[in-house]
Amino acid sequence: MQKIILIAGPSGAGKTTISEYLTKKFGIPRVITHTTRPMRPGEVANKSYYFENNASFSKLHFFEHVRYGSYKYGSSKEALARAWKKNDIVSLIVNIEGAASYIKQLGKQVFFLYVTTSTRTELKERLLKRGDDPKKIAERLSGNELNLLPDNLKRDAHIILNDNWDKTKKKLNAIIAGL
Numbered sequence: 001m002q003k004i005i006l007i008a009g010p011s012g013a014g015k016t017t018i019s020e021y022l023t024k025k026f027g028i029p030r031v032i033t034h035t036t037r038p039m040r041p042g043e044v045a046n047k048s049y050y051f052e053n054n055a056s057f058s059k060l061h062f063f064e065h066v067r068y069g070s071y072k073y074g075s076s077k078e079a080l081a082r083a084w085k086k087n088d089i090v091s092l093i094v095n096i097e098g099a100a101s102y103i104k105q106l107g108k109q110v111f112f113l114y115v116t117t118s119t120r121t122e123l124k125e126r127l128l129k130r131g132d133d134p135k136k137i138a139e140r141l142s143g144n145e146l147n148l149l150p151d152n153l154k155r156d157a158h159i160i161l162n163d164n165w166d167k168t169k170k171k172l173n174a175i176i177a178g179l
């Protein structure tokens with residue numbers, strides 16, 4: 001059965017780091033998603049995201065799409081098909097709303113990883129170190145943008161407390177072995 005590992009959680013929790021590890025270690029490709037937000041330093045077009053404007057975004061065929069902060073984000077049916085063509089297990093980084101859509105639409109094909117840290121201070125420190133703008137960090141770590149795990153998704157979530165990278169790797173290795 002084709003499967004999708006959804007990776008959700010607050011900014012700075014380690015979603016991208018985990019998805020890159022899954023690619024490197026297990027050849028699990030990530031479904032590249034579309035966004036209207038500007039590219040950050042260090043990001044690569046068509047690898048980090050497909051960077052769109054409002055007009056090009058509106059022409060895509062979405063599996064689901066959301067507005068998050070000031071920008072639009074969405075995963076296209078084409079990008080999912082492309083990733084599944086490469087491998088039966090793929091990963092996808094989404095916000096909580098997107099995770100709920102996937103779980104509803106794909107049911108048992110979904111493995112839902114919720115990644116977080118023990119403290120919000122740790123998230124803030126990681127984001128400062130990553131070079132994010134302090135004003136943006138404050139927005140990401142409050143309100144809707146925090147991506148807290150809602151009660152109705154707790155049953156579906158496999159929670160990874162990514163405080164320690166070695167422990168996280170071991171958990172990921174065990175998860176992949178069991179898929």
Ligand SMILES: Nc1nc2c(ncn2[C@@H]2O[C@H](COP(=O)(O)OP(=O)(O)O)[C@@H](O)[C@H]2O)c(=O)[nH]1
Pocket residue numbers: 007008009010011012033034037064065066068073074075093094095096097098099140147
């Ligand atoms: N629903 C949905 N969320 C997405 C998609 N692509 C990215 N996201 C989420 O959008 C949020 C913002 O991503 P980004 O701007 O890269 O910021 P970061 O999480 O602070 O690194 C994150 O929670 C991502 O998981 C998508 O296609 N659909």
Ligand SMILES: Nc1ncnc2c1ncn2[C@@H]1O[C@H](COP(=O)(O)OP(=O)(O)O)[C@@H](O)[C@H]1O
Pocket residue numbers: 009010011012013014015016017018126127129130162163164165166168
């Ligand atoms: N277990 C960890 N311990 C310390 N730093 C980490 C850990 N996991 C990830 N990081 C670092 O934290 C920062 C945020 O990780 P990232 O994967 O970009 O988060 P997200 O995609 O969830 O926003 C990156 O600089 C990354 O190298």
